[in-house]
Amino acid sequence: MIGGRLRHTKSRTGDIDMAQAPPRAGRAQSNRAALRAIDAIDPMKLRTGVPLWLAYGTRAPAATPLGTSLNVDVAVIGGGISGALVTDALLQAGLSVAVFDRVGFVRGSTPASTAMLQFEIDQPLTLLRHRIGPARAARAWWRSASGVTRLHSRIADLGLRCDFRERHTAYLPGNVLDFADLRSEAAARERIGLRSILIDRATLKRFTGIDKPGAIWSAGSAEVDPAKLARGLWRSAAQRGAMLHAPVDIIDIAPGRRRVTLSTDTDHSISARSVVLATGYALTKLLKPRGYRVISTWAMATAPQSEALWPSRCLIWEASDPYLYCRTTRDGRVVAGGEDEAFEDEAKRDALIPAKMARIGRKLKRLLPKLDTAPDYAWAGCFGESAIGLPAIGEVPGAPRCYAVMGFGGNGITFSAIAAEIIQRAILGLPDPDTDLFRFG
Incomplete structure (x- = not known):
């Protein structure tokens, strides 16, 4: 439903339109080149009207323009609920994190979510098991149930006041x-x-x-104010050392042999061991799973x-x-x-x-x-x-150390909680039992 069900918000933000650049010669060509933003394509207008949650009013997370080049463990692109939950998980792992949004934090589709935090996937269990098999369907439903539980735990751990x-x-x-x-x-x-x-x-x-x-x-389900939740997560992340930067336009993402280099429209660069794209529906020009x-x-x-x-x-x-x-x-x-x-x-x-x-x-x-x-x-x-109501989470095909979160369907916030676990483990080199359910392609 819009977001937690954006129909069903589940929930995405960040307004960057991405498309794959033409291959360069040499080593970059073997990595299918860099991922390049196309400035000529206007970002999608993710919502219209006045969502209820914006009327309540809470203090927005502090963010600053990028004034210098950076070197971090992980760069996260996207200032909505997906980016917030991923950033929280990366900080839990002791990694240094810088976050960038083109417009501002919690200003995309997250406030449009109706934030019904259901473990129930859009695709009924009886139908999903015919699509992907009984065992995989059972794992998908149970992972969704555990996503709600994990989210509840983090809200309690961080003391967030978000009407959960x-x-x-x-x-x-x-x-x-x-x-x-x-x-x-x-x-x-x-x-x-x-x-x-x-x-x-x-x-x-x-x-x-x-x-x-x-x-x-x-x-086993829940409800929440999505704007309060996202803002609370970002404030907590900033207090724990995450660097929040907006407005920042990332115009080039170049995976190298050991690190990924991001370039901005102000000629700054960010060097990171890994990059997470939590940019929401605007990402579809780069990633469009079947x-x-x-x-x-x-x-x-x-x-x-x-x-x-x-x-x-x-x-x-x-x-x-x-x-x-x-x-x-x-x-x-x-x-x-x-x-x-x-x-x-x-x-x-x-x-x-x-x-x-x-x-x-x-x-x-x-x-x-x-x-x-x-x-x-x-x-x-x-x-x-998506065709089966499941999200796409994991490494971007052809772009090593670049990960993406696309929370399809009605369980967007729940799926973002799952993504936080899967991406944290992937960046740390640890296995996750359900990677195969959500991987791109």
Whole structure:
């Protein structure tokens, strides 16, 4: 959902458009040359409107322009939630880290996330196992569950005030999975030990007020304010020695034999043992794994109305395409979204905001009649989607010591927590049991 589900934010930032440069002669040609930014291509406008989280207002992380050349262990490009979680993991490993963003920290698509931190992958377990096999599907679902747990632990460790709350999830029948299909899906999850059960109509109505045949009821998910989370992570990183620089345009990334050299538009250079690209959907000109596409999505937040909210305050989403999803907030609002469409034209996306708000409101009203579904905040954004709902995480093909995070689908923030572990281990030369699930190509 936008981000944690940017449809489903999950969550990406950094506004750098990258494309592979022509091969150079000699050693660089054997590495498929440098990765070069194309300044003539305008960065994608990742969101429009006023996301609810920006209205609350928290102190932005301090960042400065780059005034000198640097030599560090790792350079991270991207000032959103993915870059923040990766930077945190690298600092945990005792590495020196410098971070760069073209515009500013937490100014991309992260604030557009609805930040439903679900372990449930967009692709149902019963469908995913037919795509990648039962064992790999089980590992993917369990790694997603562990991502939520890891994120909760880091929030507690760092003492971040970001409105994190553990939540159950109600997964409603729809046009992708009807109630009989949900029965099979719940059984498949139970067989691998996930905390999901099938509940009947009466139980669903008691928990949510929704009148449907039943739902899959799952423990182990959560909600958060994505802007507070990202800003808190960046402030913690800066206090622990990370160098945060913005606005900085990285115009050239050249992998060498032992180090990677980054060049800026102000003629500074950064020498790093490794580089992590956490630049979000703008990265797709460099990396476009099979089945990848950019989708437009819309979200809204109602006025506060605590008296009309459902008893359990669980996360709610449908097994439908397009689907509706919703959650509550600390001040008694409902955040809802969906209505995704397979295009990335910014003007077209933005022009549809009024119509999409009306459609989301009608769907929400049918589901929860007591709610006042008029939007108090409305916004639109883009997110990445892969064919199987899994992210792409790992070393960039043909670019040694260059790693990338592309958190496809609805679990963007959860997938970013997974990416932080995988990339930390890769840079340290340690194995990760699930690298094969997420690698590029």
